[in-house]
Amino acid sequence: MNLDALLQGADIWRGGQPSAAVKAVPSGFTGLDELLPGGGWPQGALTEIMMPRQGIGALRLLLPALARLSQGDRWICWVAPPHIPYAPALVNAGIDLSRILLVHPRAQQDGLWAVEQSLRSGNCAAVLSWPTLDDKVILRRLQLAAEAGDALGVLFRPRQFVQRPSAAALRIQLAPGIDGGLLVSILKRRGGWAAGPIHLETHGPLALHSRATIATGNFRSQRQ
Amino acid sequence: MLLCNEAAQGYGICPGMPVAAARALAHDLIIQPRDHKAEQAALHSLAAWSYQFSSQVSLYPPCALLLEVQGSLVLFGGRIALLKKLRAGLAELGYQVQLAGAPTPLAALSLARCQREQMVEEQHQLAAALTPLPISVLGWEQTLLDRMDGMGVHRLGDVLRLPRDGLARRLGRQSLLYLDRMLGRHPDPQTLYRPPTQFKHRLQLPSEVEHAQVLLFALQKLVLELCGWLQGLGAGVQIFDIALWHRQGRCTSLRMGMHKESRDAEQFTILLRERLERLGLQEAVIAVELRAERILKLEAQSLDLFEKTDVRGGVDLLDRLRARLGDQAVQGLSAVAEHRPEYACCYSEPGHSQKDSNGRQRPLWLLAVPRQLKTRSGRPQLQGELKLQPGCERVESGWWDEQDVARDYFVATNPSGSCYWIYRELSGERRWYLHGVFE
Numbered sequence: 100m101n102l103d104a105l106l107q108g109a110d111i112w113r114g115g116q117p118s119a120a121v122k123a124v125p126s127g128f129t130g131l132d133e134l135l136p137g138g139g140w141p142q143g144a145l146t147e148i149m150m151p152r153q154g155i156g157a158l159r160l161l162l163p164a165l166a167r168l169s170q171g172d173r174w175i176c177w178v179a180p181p182h183i184p185y186a187p188a189l190v191n192a193g194i195d196l197s198r199i200l201l202v203h204p205r206a207q208q209d210g211l212w213a214v215e216q217s218l219r220s221g222n223c224a225a226v227l228s229w230p231t232l233d234d235k236v237i238l239r240r241l242q243l244a245a246e247a248g249d250a251l252g253v254l255f256r257p258r259q260f261v262q263r264p265s266a267a268a269l270r271i272q273l274a275p276g277i278d279g280g281l282l283v284s285i286l287k288r289r290g291g292w293a294a295g296p297i298h299l300e301t302h303g304p305l306a307l308h309s310r311a312t313i314a315t316g317n318f319r320s321q322r323q
Numbered sequence: 324m325l326l327c328n329e330a331a332q333g334y335g336i337c338p339g340m341p342v343a344a345a346r347a348l349a350h351d352l353i354i355q356p357r358d359h360k361a362e363q364a365a366l367h368s369l370a371a372w373s374y375q376f377s378s379q380v381s382l383y384p385p386c387a388l389l390l391e392v393q394g395s396l397v398l399f400g401g402r403i404a405l406l407k408k409l410r411a412g413l414a415e416l417g418y419q420v421q422l423a424g425a426p427t428p429l430a431a432l433s434l435a436r437c438q439r440e441q442m443v444e445e446q447h448q449l450a451a452a453l454t455p456l457p458i459s460v461l462g463w464e465q466t467l468l469d470r471m472d473g474m475g476v477h478r479l480g481d482v483l484r485l486p487r488d489g490l491a492r493r494l495g496r497q498s499l500l501y502l503d504r505m506l507g508r509h510p511d512p513q514t515l516y517r518p519p520t521q522f523k524h525r526l527q528l529p530s531e532v533e534h535a536q537v538l539l540f541a542l543q544k545l546v547l548e549l550c551g552w553l554q555g556l557g558a559g560v561q562i563f564d565i566a567l568w569h570r571q572g573r574c575t576s577l578r579m580g581m582h583k584e585s586r587d588a589e590q591f592t593i594l595l596r597e598r599l600e601r602l603g604l605q606e607a608v609i610a611v612e613l614r615a616e617r618i619l620k621l622e623a624q625s626l627d628l629f630e631k632t633d634v635r636g637g638v639d640l641l642d643r644l645r646a647r648l649g650d651q652a653v654q655g656l657s658a659v660a661e662h663r664p665e666y667a668c669c670y671s672e673p674g675h676s677q678k679d680s681n682g683r684q685r686p687l688w689l690l691a692v693p694r695q696l697k698t699r700s701g702r703p704q705l706q707g708e709l710k711l712q713p714g715c716e717r718v719e720s721g722w723w724d725e726q727d728v729a730r731d732y733f734v735a736t737n738p739s740g741s742c743y744w745i746y747r748e749l750s751g752e753r754r755w756y757l758h759g760v761f762e
Contacts, residue, residue: 154741158687158762174640174673182688185759186658186668189687190680197676199656200641204648213644220640275740 121289124251127163130297135269136289140164144268145242145252149261149286153181155273156281157255160299165225166193168251173224174200176217179210181229198224211237218244218252225251239266261286271295325357361527362386368524370516372416372548374555376409381428381513387435389428389513402442416547425449428513429505433460433479446507453505454480461501467494518556522549522563522615531607535599538567538608542599543592545613550588559584559621565595568610577602579646582639584619590642597646641673662720663728664689664758683716684734686744686759693756696745703745703755707738719749734761 123137132138140146140161150157165175175198177184186196202217204210210228217226218241226245230237238254245252254267261272268289274282276298284295324340334349346352362385370380370388376399379391392405399405406422413420423434424442430449434441437460443452456479458471471494476482482490482502491499503509524545532538542565553559561584565577579594644653655673658680659666668689671677696703703709712734719729729749736742744759 152739152741154688154743154760154762156762162687176640180688182690182760183668184656185685185687185689186656186676187680187683188685189656190658190678191682191685192687196656196658196678197674199676200673201654201656201670202644202648203652203654205652209648213648216643217640220643222640279740279742 122249124164124168126160127167128160128299130299131160131283134285134288134291134294134297136291140251140253141268141289142251143246143249144289145238145245145254145266146269146271147254147256147265147267149256149258149270149272151258151274155275156279157273160273160281160283161227161253162192162194164251166195168224169195169198171198171224173250174198174217174222176200176202176223176226178202178214178217178226178228179204180227207232211241214252215241215244217248218250219248221248221250223248223250225253227253227255229255231257233260233263235264235266242266242268359385364525368548369413369416369418371518371522371555372412372551373409374516374518375551376405376555378555379513380516382516383432387432389431391513392424402444406442412547412551416544425452427505427507428511429501430507432462433505436460436462449506450483454478454483458482463498463501467498470494518552520618522552522613522618524548525568525610525612527610528608531609533604533607535596535602535604538604538611539592539596539599541611542595542613543588545611546588546591546595549613549615550586550591553586553615553618553621556618557621558618559586560615560618561585562617563591563613563615566612566614567604567608568612569606569608573606575602575604575606575608580642580650582641584621586621590639594642594646597643601647601649662718664718664732686742687762688760690758690760693746693758696755696757698755703735703747705735705737705743705745705757706741709735709737709743709745711735717749718746732758 121137122142123135123139124142125139126132126135135141148157148160169175175194177199179202184199184201189196189199200217200223202210202213204213207230211230211232214226214228214230217223241252241254244250258272261270265287267287269285270287272284272286274284274296276282278300281299282296283299284293284297285291286293288294324336324338324342324345326338327336327345331345331349331352334352336345336348336352342354345354366382366384366386366388370382373380373388373390377390377392377395379394381389383389392402396402396405399408402424406424410420410422421435421438422440423431424444425431425434426443426446426449430443430453433453433456434443437456439456441452443449458468458477458479458481460479461468471477471482474493476485483506487499490502500509504511526541526545528541532541549560549563560581562578562580565579567575567577569575577598579591579598581590581594585591641653653673654670655676657669657671657677659669659677660679660681661667664685667681696705696709698704699708714734716732717730718732720727730746731749732744732746734742735745742761743757744761745755745757747753747755
């Protein structure tokens with residue numbers, strides 16, 4: 100193995116420069132993509148989104164990536180979402196509903212099992228979940244499962260877990276920004292230091308429709 | 324005594340011994356009476372299973388099966404590969420087996436009966452291979468064998484050396500015909516086994532079972548038999564039924580459904596494991612049964628030539644989630660052209676969604692049940708006073724199915740910046756409700 104090959108490996112960290120081998124799904128937000136290794140949400144890894152409360156716009160941040168992933172043939176799996184993902188809004192955001200899989204386990208243990216199975220199966224492009232429990236062993240398992248299944252695993256978690264250790268490849272924290280925008284801080288990323296906060300113009304929750312339409316328009320042109 | 328295990332042998336017990344003598348050697352010996360019916364059922368299920376290796380299977384009760392494999396050799400990659408597969412499959416099913424092969428059915432049977440794992444490939448090698456075998460392998464009546472023994476004929480070689488007319492006179496024409504068939508001098512057409520069109524196998528458990536894990540072990544055997552049978556038919560199933568029999572004729576039924584037709588034993592076993600773990604057995608099980616009634620064509624493109632490259636192989640995520648969590652716990656999502664917000668979104672079969680949206684601004688989350696909001700001086704509150712955005716959407720419809728709705732919807736924000744979808748009833752007490760959350 101020569102030096103070039105070594106440096107291509109994902110397990111080699113070179114200070115100041117994100118590894119080129121990282122697979123990522125563009126988030127659809129330029130400012131954020133610039134900070135993320137590989138230029139987007141890490142594919143085949145776990146991402147933790149820490150938020151002060153429900154309704155801050157965490158899901159909105161993910162929609163362009165989900166719209167893009169739904170054009171593929173793998174599932175976008177939602178395990179125990181806090182409410183009903185409202186189908187008309189998802190359509191407006193450019194998401195292909197036929198790729199949506201909703202899983203409603205009765206017990207928390209079943210929920211974690213479902214997240215792990217979905218991540219590991221290789222049948223899911225993305226797995227979203229809202230776990231309430233804090234266990235670094237479980238996080239490690241989920242990270243490994245996401246690697247095995249090449250899935251974008253996203254955990255939406257309350258802000259109080261920020262200080263807890265985690266095996267997730269990416270951890271970001273959200274805070275409300277100006278004019279319905281979002282302040283995004285990167286707490287942990289592969290091949291880089293913590294960064295941010297940066298302000299993302301998400302144009303507030305109400306601008307979702309027009310924004311997402313533009314975003315999917317871009318995807319189409321890239322796919323051609 | 325027909326058979327005994329190692330522990331019994333340790334007491335000096337051996338097959339052929341009278342039961343009383345065996346009891347004298349070990350007073351706590353457990354003796355199971357021979358069950359001819361069960362033996363016959365087992366032979367039939369093995370025949371169904373081995374249909375995957377040959378379309379010409381014949382039954383030789385009580386304990387032999389004949390497979391014409393010449394035609395299957397190419398498909399399975401040669402004799403050695405075929406035998407290896409057969410042996411592995413039978414071991415998995417839990418059978419001890421004696422494999423032997425020859426150009427004629429009766430020669431193969433004789434070799435197997437004398438417990439020689441011998442493969443005779445050519446007709447001209449046949450006589451030499453049979454010569455050393457004892458005459459008992461012929462399976463003839465004991466009186467006839469005794470008579471031959473008296474004549475100083477102990478081995479097949481001795482029989483074959485006798486002049487034909489003398490043989491016919493002393494042992495009968497039938498015996499001569501038997502020998503001719505064995506040596507390939509006379510054709511020997513077989514009564515072929517026809518596999519059933521439905522699968523129904525039952526397995527009596529040696530003792531009462533309460534643990535799902537042990538049950539799975541027994542069911543696995545039935546699953547392997549099912550898959551062998553399906554393989555032989557070039558078919559798959561989408562549904563199969565499991566019956567767990569308890570005492571007094573009570574029964575727990577499980578229906579296993581798959582997303583796509585399959586005959587992958589590993590997949591079925593994984594699904595069964597998930598299902599059994601969730602089941603929580605209330606009662607001990609004494610017998611298990613597997614039924615498959617509707618079989619679907621599933622061409623293999625020589626599935627076994629390429630070891631597991633079948634796209635249907637592996638466990639589908641949907642099946643796995645449903646096996647453990649229940650069918651209702653796994654859903655797809657549809658958007659329906661409907662004015663009433665709660666009906667514009669519904670669950671549907673994953674992968675089959677309607678995608679009608681009226682393009683209006685909608686929240687990402689909808690509450691399953693609208694939550695009534697507190698008011699202060701007539702203004703709705705949610706962690707502080709809600710500020711209504713300009714513009715409201717009137718939703719009035721549904722009178723025809725008595726689920727009528729008459730509401731004014733607003734977008735509202737609270738002091739911390741969260742954004743909600745709320746409505747006010749147009750009639751009655753004109754209460755405020757939270758119905759959605761903009762994310």
